[in-house]
Amino acid sequence: PRGVIEAVRRGFLRGEKEFGVKARSILCCIHGFHDWNDEVLELATNLSSEGVVGIDIAGCSLGADEQYPPSVLELYQEAAKRGIHRTVHAGESGGAKEVINAIEEMQAERIGHGYRLLRDECAYKKYAVKKRIHFEACPLSSVMTGSVPLLWSEHPVKRFVYA
DSSP: OHHHHHHHHHHHHHHHHHHOOOOOEEEEEETTOGGGHHHHHHHHHHTGGGTEEEEEEESSOOOTTOOOOHHHHHHHHHHHHTTOEEEEEESSSSOHHHHHHHHHTSOOSEEEEOGGGGGSHHHHIIIIIISOOEEEOOHHHHHHTTSSOSOGGGOTHHHHHTO
């Protein structure tokens, strides 16, 4: 994995030199492959001076009553202690509670997708409007997974833009 990260970094540096665009890496853990999490955290810690700016967890959404596994919660708590930025993919197809748990339990500073938060108006106002949690979006991905309508005029990302 370190070799891949270094190759990506070289590509980023080349792009910065040739095009004046700066890019950094977020290392991603995957739900269901928790054996890799400690290695991801160590890489994020050790390579922070080489363009790695945080960690993420992505994959299948949690069910309505599911919680993040204790090992994942511990990983994110340790990342917070180390000053590593934290993203959680949540609420693309799961419910608003998944987004709330990502912010409150996982200490996420950034949410991947998060569209289902819009189903809880109080939580939307608290996190997106007042606390200004960052929501990143890939509108095409959410359409392709069937999480949101095909009509761009109805895509929930528009609501986040005007938060």
